[in-house]
Amino acid sequence: xxxxxxxxxxxxxxxxxxxxxxxxxxxxxxxxxxxxxxxxxxxxxxxxxxxxxxxxxxxxxxxxxxxxxxxxxxxxxxxxxxxxxxxxxxxxxxxxxxxxxxxxxxxxxxxxxxxxxxxxxxxxxxxxxxxxxxxxxxxxxxxxxxxxxxxxxxxxxxxxxxxxxxxxxxxxxxxxxxxxxxxxxxxxxxxxxxxxxxxxxxxxxxxxxxxxxxxxxxxxxxxxxxxxxxxxxxxxxxxxxxxxxxxxxxxxxxxxxxxxxxxxxxxxxxxxxxxxxxxxxxxxxxxxxxxxxxxxxxxxxxxxxxxxxxxxxxxxxxxxxxxxxxxxxxxxxxxxxxxxxxxxxxxxxxxxxxxxxxxxxxxxxxxxxxxxxxxxxxxxxxxxxxxxxxxxxxxxxxxxxxxxxxxxxxxxxxxxxxxxxxxxxxxxxxxxxxxxxxxxxxxxxxxxxxxxxxxxxxxxxxxxxxxxx
Numbered sequence: 001x002x003x004x005x006x007x008x009x010x011x012x013x014x015x016x017x018x019x020x021x022x023x024x025x026x027x028x029x030x031x032x033x034x035x036x037x038x039x040x041x042x043x044x045x046x047x048x049x050x051x052x053x054x055x056x057x058x059x060x061x062x063x064x065x066x067x068x069x070x071x072x073x074x075x076x077x078x079x080x081x082x083x084x085x086x087x088x089x090x091x092x093x094x095x096x097x098x099x100x101x102x103x104x105x106x107x108x109x110x111x112x113x114x115x116x117x118x119x120x121x122x123x124x125x126x127x128x129x130x131x132x133x134x135x136x137x138x139x140x141x142x143x144x145x146x147x148x149x150x151x152x153x154x155x156x157x158x159x160x161x162x163x164x165x166x167x168x169x170x171x172x173x174x175x176x177x178x179x180x181x182x183x184x185x186x187x188x189x190x191x192x193x194x195x196x197x198x199x200x201x202x203x204x205x206x207x208x209x210x211x212x213x214x215x216x217x218x219x220x221x222x223x224x225x226x227x228x229x230x231x232x233x234x235x236x237x238x239x240x241x242x243x244x245x246x247x248x249x250x251x252x253x254x255x256x257x258x259x260x261x262x263x264x265x266x267x268x269x270x271x272x273x274x275x276x277x278x279x280x281x282x283x284x285x286x287x288x289x290x291x292x293x294x295x296x297x298x299x300x301x302x303x304x305x306x307x308x309x310x311x312x313x314x315x316x317x318x319x320x321x322x323x324x325x326x327x328x329x330x331x332x333x334x335x336x337x338x339x340x341x342x343x344x345x346x347x348x349x350x351x352x353x354x355x356x357x358x359x360x361x362x363x364x365x366x367x368x369x370x371x372x373x374x375x376x377x378x379x380x381x382x383x384x385x386x387x388x389x390x391x392x393x394x395x396x397x398x399x400x401x402x403x404x405x406x407x408x409x410x411x412x413x414x415x416x417x418x419x420x421x422x423x424x425x426x427x428x429x430x431x432x433x434x435x436x437x438x439x440x441x442x443x444x445x446x447x448x449x450x451x452x453x454x455x456x457x458x459x460x461x462x463x464x465x466x467x468x469x
Contacts, residue, residue, distance in 0.1 A: 034307075036077055036350045036389070037201075037250060037276060037316045041383040043411060047119060047201075047318055047349025048377070048390075049074060052109075053085030055127075055136055059339045062090045063105045068112045070355055073368065077378050078418030078444050082118050082203065082350040083320055084109065085125040087118045088186055089139040095182065103193060113199040117446075121252055121351075122190060123204035123320070128160045129169045137207075142179055144172040144401035158287075167212035174211065174230040183234075184241035195246030202250030204278060204320060205238050223258035224266030231255070232268040239272045252278040254320065255309075260284075262301030265309045277310045281322035281339065281350075289325050290337035299342050308348050319343055319350040323361060336376040337396050344393065352377060378418040380463045383446065386411020400451065401463040407432060413449040415461065423466035430459035438466065 036044035054065035073202050074082065092103050106122075113120045123362075126137025133143075133150055150165035158167060173179050187203070190325050211226035213219070235253045242251065251272055255265035260282040267277075283298050285291075298415050310317050322339065324332060355360040363374050370378065380401035382413075391404035405414070413432075417424045423441040428433045431452045439445040449461055 005056065006434050013219075024454065028098045034310065034346055034348070035314050035316045037318070039384055040248070041386070041411065042271045042408070043386045043413070044382075044389055045119075045348060045384055046381050047081035048323030048381055048416070049079040049083070049349075050352045050355035051083045051085065051120065051123075051321060052355050053123075056084070057091050057326070058087070058103065058136070059093075062087070062099075062102055063109065064069065064358075066109055068115075071112045071116040071118055072401070073364065073454055074355055075118060076444055077418070078371070078380075078416045079347060080118055080383050080416060081121075081201075081351055082113055082355070083123050084113075085123050085207075087130075087136045088142075088183075089127055089131050089137060091190075092139060092182075092186055093139050098189060103278060106194065107197075110194065110197045114197070118199065119201040120199045121202045121204050121250075121318075121320075122194065123207055123252075124187070124198065125207040126209075127207075128157060129149045129166050132169070133160060133163075133166055138169070139172065142173070142182060143169045144176070144179075145169055161210045163214070167210075170209070170211045173293075174234055178217055179235060181236075184237055187238050188241045188245055191242045191246040191249070200249060200274065202274075203242060204252040206254065206449045207233055207320075208254060209234075209338050210256055210279065219258050220263045222257040223263060227266035228268055232270070232349055233271050236272075237266075239270060239275075243272070247451050248274075252276045252318065252320065254278050254280070257282065260302070261300065262305045264305045267309055267311055275313075275315050276348075277304055277313075277315045277317050278320040279317070281319050283324075285324075286324040286335075291326075291329040292324070293337075294331055294334050294338065299338055301347060302419040303342050310346075317347040319347055321353045322350060323374075325361060327371060332373045333376065336373050340376065340394075341378075341396075380415060380417050382422070383414040383416045385413045385453075387413070387459075391460075397464050402460065404460040407451040407459050411451070413459075413461075415447040415449065415463070417447055419444050419461065425464050425466045427462045427464075428459065429462070430457055431461040432461075434461060441466070 039045055052066055052070055054063050057064045087090045090099060092098050110120060129133040130137035130139060130143055132140045134152060145165035146168045148164035148168050150163045153159045153462040163421045208229055212232055214224040239251055251274060253270055253275060255267055257280060259265050259279045265270050352363060353361050357364045358366055363370060365371050382392060382403050387407040389405045391402055417439050419442050421441055424439040426437050426447055428434045432449050433452060434447055
C-alpha cells in the first residue's frame, strides 16, 4: 500500500520518537539468528523483487496494465520475486460468483513469471477496505458500515482508515460468521486453482490489515489488540482453508502497518509449519515526501522491533513492501544502502514498491531505465543455497558479495549476478566449482555452485567487480 500521511503521520511520528534509541548507524547492528524460506529441494531461498499490480483497471479490464515486459525486465536485472496484487472485488463481484476472466488473467501472469524464473506470492490486496470507500479490495457486498459516516481525505488517504465506517467494516470482516466463511472460500478457491503452478511460492493473506480503535486507545495499543485478538484468529482460519487444498506453499502474514514505525507486533502463533512474517517498511515522513534522516534512528528502531515475533515463533521474514515516494532527495542514496543492509540482517528477502514505468514510486522510468537510487537494489545475492548459511553479505563500497555455507551433499547453490559495466569475477574457496567463473560486462547470469565429492568442509564464494582482477 502506498500512502500519503498527514493527519495519521503525526501520531505515527510520535510513536517512533518514544522508542528506545538504536545504534548510530545501521551497520552497527549484529545479525540475528533467523529461519529461512526453502524451496521444494530444501534449499534456503532469498527473494529479491518488486510488487506488481494494477489498481487502475477493474472488471473486464482488470490486470491489463501487467504485461510480460514486467517479468522480462525484472529478470534482466537479476530479480527473482514478484508480489502480485489481486483484488477480491474483481475476483468475486457478487457473492459466490467468481470471475473466470479474472482467474484466466492470473494464469497468464503466472505463466510469464515462470518463463523468467520469478517466484510469485499472491497478495489479497486492500486499501482502505475496498470500493465502498473509493479504493480496491474487499467487495461492496462484504462491506458493512452500520450506517456510520465516512469522509474522504483525498490528500491523506491513509487517514481514511480511521473513519468510523471503515473501522466498522473491518470489525464485521473479523467477527461476522458469513464474512469469515466467504473469505475462507475465496482463499480456498485461489489455492486450489494456483497452488500447483510452478511460479507460485505462497499467499499473502491480506494486505496491511487495520481495525477499530476502542475509545481512549492510542495506535500502538489498538494495533496490538487487533493483531492479537482479530488478525491471529483470522490467519488461522484462512490457513485451515488453504491447507484443505494446498499443503505445500508458504503463508505470508502481516501485522498492521503501525509496525512500520518500530512498534512490535501483537500477533500470536499461526498454527502452520510454513508461515512467513511479512511486515512492511515505511516511514511516515518519507511517505509524505520528506527526506531520510540518517541520524534519526528510525531504521534501527524498526529492526529492533521487527525481529522479536519471528524469533519467538521461528519464522522467516520477507519485507512485503518498502521504498520512498521521492527517491531523488539528498539522503536517499544513504537510505537505500542503510535499508538494504538492515534487511539483509534479519530477512530472507523483500519486494520493493513497485515495478512500473513512469514517476512516483515506479522502479523504472518511461524509457525502461532504473530511476535514481533504485539501481542500488540491483546487486548479487544467493537465490538458493543448498546448505547451512554462515555468512551472506554485500559491501556497497566495493560491490563485493560474500557467501559462506556448509554445503549439503549433491545440492546445487544458485547465485544471481545482475548486469554490471565491468562484469563479475567469481572465486570459490572450498570443495566446490562455480559455473560460470566470470560474467561479462553488461550481462546478468545465474551462477551455479556445485560441491565436489562429500564436500564436508565449508564453501565460500566471493563475487567482485571484474576490474579488481
